[in-house]
Amino acid sequence: MRIPNLWVNVFIIFVLPNLSNGQQLSTKPLKLTDGQNGVKSIPYRATDQCMPKMDAKRGKTTYGLSFRLHSKGGHCDDGLLICYPGMLNRHADSLGFKVKGLFQIDNKKDNKVNQFCSFKMQKEGISAGQTHWRGIKVYTMPNGTENRQTMLEASVASRPYKLGTNVGQFSIHLGGNGTDLLTMITVNDGKAFIDNQANLQKQFLEQFWNGAFLREHTGLWMLGLDLLPSMKQENVKLFIARNCNCTMETWFTQPTDSSDPKEPELPTAGSNNCSIEFESTSEATTNKNDVSDECFGEKHFEIRFKNIFKKCWMKFANACPNQTELIMLTMSRRNGFENRMGIRQTWMNDSVPGEVIRFLIADAEDGEANDVQQKLEEEQAKHGDLVFLHGFVDIYAHLHLKVYGGFKWQQSFCANANWVLKVDDDALVHLRRLAYWTGKKFRPIVAQNPLVFFGKLYHKYLPIRNPKSKWYASKEMYPKDMYPDFMQGTVYLTTPATINAILLHSGQIDAFYLEDVVYTGILAELANVTLSDQKKHFKWRFDHFDEKNGECEDGVPTPFSIWGAEKLNVFEHQYGRMKSIECKK
Structure with missing residues (x-):
């Protein structure tokens, strides 16, 4: 017999196993972009989500993610990636519980965000084991003006979302008002991001009795269901990867927070791995078969323009x-x-x-x-x-x-x-x-x-x-x-x-x-x-280039550089033409 309501099913999975009788704690937002890329484990209580704290200024609060660009400017063209173990996955039994088939969503092989998570975690030497990780990617994108479009992609969504230009901050609320598990986004000063997410949720609920599966109505609206864990785990696990040129700051917010995220005094970018504060040169070793043992010259440098400041470093042999x-x-x-x-x-x-x-x-x-x-x-x-x-x-x-x-x-x-x-x-x-x-x-x-x-x-x-x-x-x-x-x-x-x-x-x-x-x-x-x-x-190009009637001065051909080669055979052919220039008679 089918369970008549999605939210009853979610309640059984997430809440009943362990209701808390304790008092709600007073917490602060947890900064995720603290300079350390990698997996972060954050304490989580499902009862805080189901019985949210009332705040005089902010109303009911939920678990969520808060993103901010510094008021002095910044961008995140290279991207910020947040990965998590997908809870609505048929392999979620590796996490200690099972999700009914109606609500299972498998990773799609062609999903770019999934690929990003896999690539970044492997690069950091982190093994996912049997856990299937999904994620969200946030980035800014030049639009031909001095402003940038803020973009959001997610494993559970089939398309990217344009959050708008001049977005200084936005928040992902993993549950609209505590009892409603619809994930919502607010932009800048709390303005709701308008999209068709509520319609997707409504369509699923209306078609549930006709055999609809959750995977047929995926979208950002169900991010909270997929990201927040069961009570048995008691922790939210997130993998954070902020690329070196991204200055976007991110916090994990909780219903028990007594304050909003606080902007740092100065914008920061990337992680501690991005800014190597040393300068050295050394001779390369003779062992050319083992790249990992090779010594390189390295130098930290800064790129400085009126509109750009980047800390970078170079590595060479x-x-x-x-x-x-x-x-x-x-x-x-x-x-x-x-x-x-x-x-x-x-x-x-x-x-x-x-x-x-x-x-x-x-x-x-x-x-x-x-x-x-x-x-x-x-x-x-x-x-x-x-x-x-x-x-x-x-x-x-x-x-x-x-x-x-x-x-x-x-x-x-x-x-x-x-x-x-x-x-x-x-x-x-x-x-x-x-x-x-x-x-x-x-x-x-x-x-x-x-x-x-x-x-x-x-x-x-x-x-x-x-x-x-x-x-x-x-x-x-x-x-x-x-x-x-x-x-x-x-x-x-x-x-x-x-x-x-x-x-x-x-x-x-x-x-x-x-x-x-x-x-x-x-x-x-x-x-x-x-x-x-x-x-x-x-x-400029080989267009109208005639090696049989070449331009010369004092009997020496004048052209010494030409653009237009792409493949090895093209290099060989075109370079042969350059070498064979004959001066005009």
Whole structure:
């Protein structure tokens, strides 16, 4: 015989086993983002949820989660993850009780939040055992303006929820008013987040008698049922993972709390693992077969702009040798294995001593394939030319941060280089031709003016205001109607003195992801850096490229860099074309 009401069933499962006769305690919200990522065990009494405390200012209170961004600003683009053992799971008998089949919800293999939880817990060395963990993910998302959209995803929901822009704080109430187990969200000053959650609950209750299963009506409304444990456990277990650039603070709130969460004096980000307060360099060991035993140089550094402050750190195998003519700082994607191999086997194969390349790699996104990090470590053990930048995720929107990290690495560990080439991992460079033209044309210019960028100049270039464009820049991002002159960003050549000069002004500007505009345009203008247009040498693409009728000066081909390679066979073919340029008759 069916139990006639979902809430009767929940009452039997959660409440009857152990009603408490004691007095309610006076508690304070428990801060979850305390700098320690990992599993937290929090005392829990079901009777406090069923018989909530009345507060004169806040009314009836329930268990819940409270999220806040600091009043001085902040964001959580990298995400904050909270995982928990799913109670409405057919495997929940591993937690000490069973849930009737009507109310069971299994994990879906394609659910991203479940995958994030599994990945993060494995990364922290935490075994889930037989327990099936689910979770919620909170993050902010740039929307092309100075504001950000606050997003929420959950294992029990089939879609993400947009909580709105300018959300300074919001709370998830795991039970609407104590006796109602509908999970609700309030935003900013207690304003209810409007969605169809009540309708989902209502649909389930109405269709219950017709054989409806809870899994057919899943949504955020049932988060409390899935997250809060049975009375037998007496503890809520939560796994917390706040990424390094996330400044969102989170508390676990209780019905017995006598106060609201208190904002810290200053915003904090990430966990204690994100800010490594030391600086050291050491020679790599000769044991290349055991990556875990390898010693690396490490340095803590800060990214400082008017609108950005991040504490980061870098890890690498080798600094530059004492006699370095050219350091090539190469922006490379984490999974760009074929591009890096293409570079090593083609144009870097023609390098000479004193020409050094370093590939810049940032942190993984949630959900990255499990084998990528292992492959990167094996690649580092073999080649030793990767620089790992920790503190921000490796995505296009963070390209300006990656370039900053590369410049900081050069200033600290390759400061003796004569030249710096910023290059993307889909570009080809003819190093012997570059060396020739550097000596013939660029070195005399630097002798007169040491602060200079060489490249393809963009003059009177207008910001692209179309949100669909890869190079979109909103009015809020860049309010002026025209960019200062800047160099096309795929490949440009400069000096260590120039990099030092522009970084001194970084705190004066608002940075954004168009790194060529930021560094060779806005900052170069502030630092009085000369822009030398050398479009004959820096080619944008292979379009209309004719190696049989090449551009030359004094019998030497002028092009030494071209963009447009992606796979190893493309690198080989296009580099062959570059090498075979014949001067026009």
